[in-house]
Structures are given as C-alpha cells and as structure tokens.
Amino acid sequence: MQNALETSYDVVIVGGAIYGSALAWWLTNTPGFDGEVLVVERDPTYEFASTSHTNSCIRQQFSAPVNIQISQFGAEFIRNFRHFMHDDPEVPDLALQSFGYLYLADTPEFAQTLREAQSIQASMGAHTQHMTKDEIAARYPFYMLDDVIAGNHNTVNEGYFDGGTMFDWFKRMARRRGVTFIHDEVTGMTLNPAGSAVDAVTLKSGAKVSCGTVVNASGPRAAATAQMAGITLPVVPRKRYTFIFDAAEPLEMDLPLTIDPSGVHMRQEGKYYMAGCPPEDDYDAAYDDFTFDHSIWEEKVWPIIATRVPTFERVKVINEWVGHYAFNTVDQNAIVGRHDKVENFVFMNGFSGHGLQQAPAIGRGTAELITHGAYRTLDLTPLDYGRITRSEKFIEKAVI
Incomplete structure (x- = not known):
C-alpha cells in the first residue's frame, strides 16, 4: 500500500x-x-x-584510491549488515563469499598496470597479490595459461554477496x-x-x-x-550479457571471478558457473531494448571460457539474460x-x-x-x- x-x-x-x-x-x-x-x-x-x-x-581491485575506499566500506557494510540495520532480529546476515577476482594479463604493459594497481591496493590495506604465471598455475591448475604473463588476485572481502x-x-x-x-x-x-x-x-x-x-x-x-x-x-544504457552454465566436469575448487584479457569474465555460481561480457558492438541501447543476441555465447563467450578452462569444453547454458549498465561515456x-x-x-x-x-x-x-x-x-x-x-x-x- x-x-x-x-x-x-x-x-x-x-x-x-x-x-x-x-x-x-x-x-x-x-x-x-x-x-x-x-x-x-x-x-x-x-x-x-x-x-x-x-x-x-x-x-577492492581498483586503481583509484577513492574507488578502493568505497568498496572497503561496502565490504564492511555487508559483513556487518544486521548491525547497520540496528541489530533488528528480522534482518538476515549477509554472507560474502570471498572467492575473489583474478585479473589475467597477457601483455607486459597490462602486467605492469596490474603490478602498479596492486601496490596502491596494498598500501590501502587490501590483500591483493600480484602473481606470476607459475604461481597462478600452482594455485589454480585448471587454467590454460600459455598466453598469460601475470595476474592479480585477492580472496579477502572480494567475491559474491546477496x-x-x-x-x-x-x-x-x-x-x-x-x-x-x-x-x-x-x-x-x-x-x-x-x-x-x-x-x-x-x-x-x-x-x-x-x-x-x-x-x-x-x-x-x-x-x-x-x-x-x-x-x-x-549516461546511456549499454547491454551486458550474463549466462549461467552447468559443467559436465565441475571443477574441484571454487572458480574465482576470472577476468580474461578478452573481456569475458566467469565465476562460481553455487554448483553452477556464471559468465558474462559486453557485445562486440557496444552501442547505446534504447531504454526498453532488452532483445537478446544469442550468437554471443557461441561466438564469443564459450570459445573463451573453453580455451581458458579446458574442462569447460562440455557445458550447457541453463539460464541467460541481458541487462543495462548505466554507462558513463x-x-x-x-x-x-x-x-x-x-x-x-x-x-x-x-x-x-x-x-x-x-x-x-x-x-x-x-x-x-x-x-x-x-x-x-x-x-x-x-x-x-x-x-x-x-x-x-x-x-x-x-x-x-
């Protein structure tokens, strides 16, 4: 009412x-x-x-200090959600599943950008680690890393929440x-x-x-x-695509939110996995345009994730949607x-x-x-x- x-x-x-x-x-x-x-x-x-x-x-993996601080408070708010809501017993606790973000770099220039960002993040208390290809392979052996030089990863206060x-x-x-x-x-x-x-x-x-x-x-x-x-x-609407998929051979550990150099990203989603990306032609959409381009999965997302994680050669999409970013041009x-x-x-x-x-x-x-x-x-x-x-x-x- x-x-x-x-x-x-x-x-x-x-x-x-x-x-x-x-x-x-x-x-x-x-x-x-x-x-x-x-x-x-x-x-x-x-x-x-x-x-x-x-x-x-x-x-917390941003390069600008204010964006890092914004997300640090966001993590504090999520971890202490009920307390911020005046300890109301009706309010649920919010879990933060900290599988973290993993940025992968395939060029020396991008690797250096990640190294500089990690330095800023660490100076502000974030737990981001700059990792070599061998260190990534040791921690997450399911990746194909032939083209990767380095990466940044943080499993503290980074990941999924409700x-x-x-x-x-x-x-x-x-x-x-x-x-x-x-x-x-x-x-x-x-x-x-x-x-x-x-x-x-x-x-x-x-x-x-x-x-x-x-x-x-x-x-x-x-x-x-x-x-x-x-x-x-x-500020304009820009389409962003999300796919939930099941894997015939699930990974034996959580998949971090992996940002591939191609721009495709993927992560754990309960017993399933989530992947997403912008379209190749990232045009301004009409406010009411939510038409779905089904070719994006076959032509862009699946080839990338199956190459990066060979286990994902056999997967099945079980849900998909398109939403709008409020995109600052x-x-x-x-x-x-x-x-x-x-x-x-x-x-x-x-x-x-x-x-x-x-x-x-x-x-x-x-x-x-x-x-x-x-x-x-x-x-x-x-x-x-x-x-x-x-x-x-x-x-x-x-x-x-």
Missing part, C-alpha cells in the same frame, strides 16, 4: 532501485536529518532495473522509518526563475510536488531525468554530488557496472551531503559532476 502523497517533500528521489532505496535508508539514519523523503519509482516490479540484473559482486537481500532491506527499513515510496513517474521539473534550483517535480499521475532537493537515481534513464532540469548527463565511473548551477539537483549516476557494490558508501555520502552540505566520512568529491563540465576524466584503470 502506498503512503498518501503530500504536496511538498524535503527530498524527492527519482528512482527506487538500489540507489534510491539506499539513499532513502541512509537519510533516515543520518544524524541531523529530519526531513520528509519521497521515492518515485516508475516500475515497482523492478523487472528491467539494473539492480535486478546485477551479478552481485564486490572487489545484493537482492541488501536492496530489499534498504527498501523495507526506509519505509518503516517514514519514507514514502510511490508507483509513479517523474515527467517534468519546474525550475525557479533564476534556473538555480528545481522548485517542483511533475508526476505522470498529474500531481505536482514541491521539493527541497531532487536526486537523480534513475539508473540507465539518468540522462532523461537530468534533461528535465536542463542538464546534460553523459566520459570515463565509466560514478557521477555524484550536486550540479554546479542547479544547486539542489543531486546525482547518483553512471556507475557503469559498479553500482551494487558502491551503493552503501555512495548512499551514506550522498545522505551526508544533503544533510550537512559536505561529506563527513569518505570524501567523494573526485566523483563530482564538476569534472563533466570541466571535461576532466576520472581515471580508473580497472574497469570490467
């Missing part, structure tokens, strides 16, 4: 998937915030949301703490005469709601939401913070596949920004929208 809609809210969040719900929950848990929050979600089934198509993994449960409890607890969630769609925004703030949002139902702050948490549709406020946002990293001119317009956009693992830290930081006007725990300003207007890329070398 929806709460009754008021005519004014302190914060209106456009989009109720992982980011809208995470921010709503964090706002109710941020000391000093006592405002009213509205979350507007166009499809409460979340059938096509990026959140529903996620692979639910987390890693992102669906985290999302569900963000939403549940935000509702319990007074946040209003409605099934509707923002179709327009009214700016003040100076163009320096959004005064109100118009809903598809015909209602008009005044707002103190409006937050863009609309995933792959973020550019359309920003355009309502006259803002250009370089400038630098494939998150865009967060306030707009430089429309000052009450806040971004939580462009996560380019990193969204679920970054939601705890970005949700907390955005709640701090709205409440206090500044970040209090982790400085997220390197991801600020201002870099887009300045045409400055945020460099992250470890993008999948």
Whole structure:
C-alpha cells in the first residue's frame, strides 16, 4: 500500500532501485536529518532495473584510491549488515563469499598496470597479490595459461554477496522509518526563475510536488531525468550479457571471478558457473531494448571460457539474460554530488557496472551531503559532476 502523497517533500528521489532505496535508508539514519523523503519509482516490479540484473559482486581491485575506499566500506557494510540495520532480529546476515577476482594479463604493459594497481591496493590495506604465471598455475591448475604473463588476485572481502537481500532491506527499513515510496513517474521539473534550483517535480499521475532537493537515481534513464532540469548527463544504457552454465566436469575448487584479457569474465555460481561480457558492438541501447543476441555465447563467450578452462569444453547454458549498465561515456565511473548551477539537483549516476557494490558508501555520502552540505566520512568529491563540465576524466584503470 502506498503512503498518501503530500504536496511538498524535503527530498524527492527519482528512482527506487538500489540507489534510491539506499539513499532513502541512509537519510533516515543520518544524524541531523529530519526531513520528509519521497521515492518515485516508475516500475515497482523492478523487472528491467539494473539492480535486478546485477551479478552481485564486490572487489577492492581498483586503481583509484577513492574507488578502493568505497568498496572497503561496502565490504564492511555487508559483513556487518544486521548491525547497520540496528541489530533488528528480522534482518538476515549477509554472507560474502570471498572467492575473489583474478585479473589475467597477457601483455607486459597490462602486467605492469596490474603490478602498479596492486601496490596502491596494498598500501590501502587490501590483500591483493600480484602473481606470476607459475604461481597462478600452482594455485589454480585448471587454467590454460600459455598466453598469460601475470595476474592479480585477492580472496579477502572480494567475491559474491546477496545484493537482492541488501536492496530489499534498504527498501523495507526506509519505509518503516517514514519514507514514502510511490508507483509513479517523474515527467517534468519546474525550475525557479533564476534556473538555480528545481522548485517542483511533475508526476505522470498529474500531481505536482514541491521539493527541497531532487536526486537523480534513475539508473540507465539518468540522462532523461537530468534533461528535465536542463542538464546534460553523459549516461546511456549499454547491454551486458550474463549466462549461467552447468559443467559436465565441475571443477574441484571454487572458480574465482576470472577476468580474461578478452573481456569475458566467469565465476562460481553455487554448483553452477556464471559468465558474462559486453557485445562486440557496444552501442547505446534504447531504454526498453532488452532483445537478446544469442550468437554471443557461441561466438564469443564459450570459445573463451573453453580455451581458458579446458574442462569447460562440455557445458550447457541453463539460464541467460541481458541487462543495462548505466554507462558513463566520459570515463565509466560514478557521477555524484550536486550540479554546479542547479544547486539542489543531486546525482547518483553512471556507475557503469559498479553500482551494487558502491551503493552503501555512495548512499551514506550522498545522505551526508544533503544533510550537512559536505561529506563527513569518505570524501567523494573526485566523483563530482564538476569534472563533466570541466571535461576532466576520472581515471580508473580497472574497469570490467
């Protein structure tokens, strides 16, 4: 049942998937915030949301310090999920299955990039190891490594977690703490005469709601939401394919989330395995385009995984889907913070596949920004929208 809609809210969040719900929950848990929050979600089934198509993994293997810190807090949040939810006995514990990420390098240049990233990660407390081909072969003898020079691997606080449960409890607890969630769609925004703030949002139902702050948490549709406020946002939907497969000869140990130099990745998925990749032609998709290209498995994914793990010569696909990345075309990293001119317009956009693992830290930081006007725990300003207007890329070398 929806709460009754008021005519004014302190914060209106456009989009109720992982980011809208995470921010709503964090706002109710941020000391000093006592405002009213509205979350507007166009499809409460979340059938096509990026959140529903996620692979639910987390890693510390980034090259930019702030991305490492974001994921370190994400791992802390997952490990202590019930505690963060005020030790509510109804809240389940979240397990983090730390089979880790394994990046494989097939060129001296890529090997050096991994070595430099490992140095940064280790300096920040991550347990990433830079491994030679022989060390990888000794630990994981099932790989074919003829073309591999080196790799990076970390089995501490890296791997799979139940992102669906985290999302569900963000939403549940935000509702319990007074946040209003409605099934509707923002179709327009009214700016003040100076163009320096959004005064109100118009809903598809015909209602008009005044707002103190409006937050863009609309995933792959973020550019359309920003355009309502006259803002250009370089975020587009890009298709990403996932395949669940059974192996006739299962491996005798867990398969790390292996990032092949080709761009194909694969990992353990219970008693099965998961693989995924971008298409060869990585074009901008329409918001409602979820057509599946079945040739990708036969022509790209299966040849790669069967070569890298010869045991996977005999496998059977048992499930497959396509979802959308909210892809930042400038630098494939998150865009967060306030707009430089429309000052009450806040971004939580462009996560380019990193969204679920970054939601705890970005949700907390955005709640701090709205409440206090500044970040209090982790400085997220390197991801600020201002870099887009300045045409400055945020460099992250470890993008999948």
